[in-house]
Amino acid sequence: SLEYASKNEITFLEENNKIKEFIYTTNVSAIIIGKNCSLIDEIKKRNISMILVEDPRIAFAEVLNTFEKKFNLKKGIDESANIASTSFIGEDCSIGSNVFIGENTIIGSNNTIFPGVVISENVEIGDNNILFANCVIYQNTKIKNNCIVNSNTVIGSEGFGFIPQNGKWKKMPQTGGVIINNEVEIGTNC
Numbered sequence: 001s002l003e004y005a006s007k008n009e010i011t012f013l014e015e016n017n018k019i020k021e022f023i024y025t026t027n028v029s030a031i032i033i034g035k036n037c038s039l040i041d042e043i044k045k046r047n048i049s050m051i052l053v054e055d056p057r058i059a060f061a062e063v064l065n066t067f068e069k070k071f072n073l074k075k076g077i078d079e080s081a082n083i084a085s086t087s088f089i090g091e092d093c094s095i096g097s098n099v100f101i102g103e104n105t106i107i108g109s110n111n112t113i114f115p116g117v118v119i120s121e122n123v124e125i126g127d128n129n130i131l132f133a134n135c136v137i138y139q140n141t142k143i144k145n146n147c148i149v150n151s152n153t154v155i156g157s158e159g160f161g162f163i164p165q166n167g168k169w170k171k172m173p174q175t176g177g178v179i180i181n182n183e184v185e186i187g188t189n190c
Contacts, residue, residue, distance in 0.1 A: 002026050012060035013039065032056045032063065073112055090127065102139070114151075126182075140177025147180055150188040155180065 005011040005028035012032040013023065023031075023042050030049040033039060034056050043050050053059040073094035081099040083089065089101075090109035099113050102121035107113075111125060114133040119125070123137050126145040131137070135149050138156030149155065161172035180186070 002028065002031070010063060012056040014056050032059045142177065143180045144182045146183045148185040150186060152188055153186050153190045
């Protein structure tokens, strides 16, 4: 944030951002900014480096991707993983410690499955997916390609399936499965 940025840091400023007043006090080393002449003049007066772009937020996301630390788990299956003999694991996968993979589950190639993930039976996971620590994937779920499931997320569990009947609650069975299509990211604790 422009408000908290300091020397040797980079930030961005959008056209109508409410924090643009901090342009007069910031100690940031560089600002990604759109083509706003008055803000550009002020940045020049302050002798702050700037990068002029069409969309500062998009450009900042691209810069962050450059600095993002990539997780580099060792390819292979950790010896503590429990994988059913009827399941299939594709090539170049990383399967962390204490992972459970149930019966008749198919996991494609180049997947990264972090420690503590539980994948039930009859699950299909495509290629190039990342399942972060402690996710639970219930039976009959299909996750296609290039997806990210962040930590502690549960996919395919029952929802609140109860029906009022004569002053009591009757459970509504929830059957079937969940399909997650290509290039989906699911947040933490979903």
